[in-house]
Amino acid sequence: MAHTNGSKSVLVVGLGRFGSSVAATLNDMGQDVLAVDNDPEIVARWSAHIPVLQADMTDAMAIEQIDAAQFDAAVVAIGDSIEASVITAGNLLDAGLTDLWAKSVSAQHARILRRIGARHVINAENDAGKRIGHLVSGNYLDYIEIEGMHTVVKVHTPLHVAGKTIAEAQVHDRYGIIVVGVKSPGREFQYGENDLVMRRNDELIIAGKQTQIDKFLAG
Template identity: 35%
Template sequence: MKKEFAVIGLGRFGGSIVRSLTEQGMEVMAIDINEDRVNEFASTATQAVIADTTDENVLKSLGIRNFDHVIVAIGDNIQSSILTTLILKELGVKHITVKAQNDYHEKVLRKIGADHVVHPERDMGRRIAHYIVSTNVLDYLELSEEYSIVEVMVNDLLAGYTLVELDIRAKYGLNIVAIKRGKEIIVSPLANAPLQLNDILIIIGADTDINRFEKKVLVE
């Protein structure tokens, strides 16, 4: 069965979620108080609705509690974001993800029951910073405040060595959970198999250890 999603707030962040979910074949209701934004997604989303989501009766009329997942992507209006989240929680929505503007906003959202809070601008900033430091860092995903997963391309300093020889776990406290080699993904890679140039290492560990590894091995 297809999952049903509702996205509240159709700015750059919310709009990109609507497009991505729709491309994956999901049922998506796109909601915004701005008529122009709603019209923009009328032909993309399953349903596009003009609505004030700070009004509990409006949300009830949309059948919002029946959706599997509601994403609150309201832009600069923190008050509307908090009130909408609170109402969704009280109505019994199964899963709520909310975009936070800052750390204070996140604290309030978590206190009122948001299941997941995202900081798209901050997180993208961190990804870009890691890419700037080293062009070998292909992607960066924050797991928590202290731990992340990174995708690292094998450079001349790493190529030809085995995982045993590099001993990344002992030296840096990092775990290599898989290797991408072309279209192949090698899970639990052999410790005595030499790495190849342009292999992609999927590494998990503490941010401080990842930073140390980047500066020591990846900066060119």
């Protein structure tokens, strides 16, 4: 269910501090997000902010009812019960959802999640929900929030600047961002000199405000 504007459909299960941060970030980015929690009070609290549903995702019937397989990705953010986390992850994988991100609360929990097939196991102590929200969206290869308004992200070269030098694309004048450096496949990292050509498969390290980066990616 990926969309023409580049957004993805993401199911977020569990609206604790971590899950709600992931869901809110995805929603703010314009992704097609649905959050699910089995606590009616939590669902009521978030209903004005993000699309949310009350359901117990350890129940295979609930997975069927919301047609979980239609989503491009899912984030299992249940932290208060390892059993519920593992059963939910297993149910989603059984439903055919392959791009599964799951929060772990211990090394043993992480090992079980990996064993049943979770593609991305997140240590929530180290990975902030906002960062994971950006990574789940698929627009970023990596994302680091710096003090204040700025972020540093790693992305593939957007089509609209592919084949141009940094100077030709006027990345700073037009978008206000800085290309810190470029990593081409099979080549060493190069700093973002003005005459450096940005190729489609290159990974760009760019710095700027979130709104500027979004504008640059959108072209």
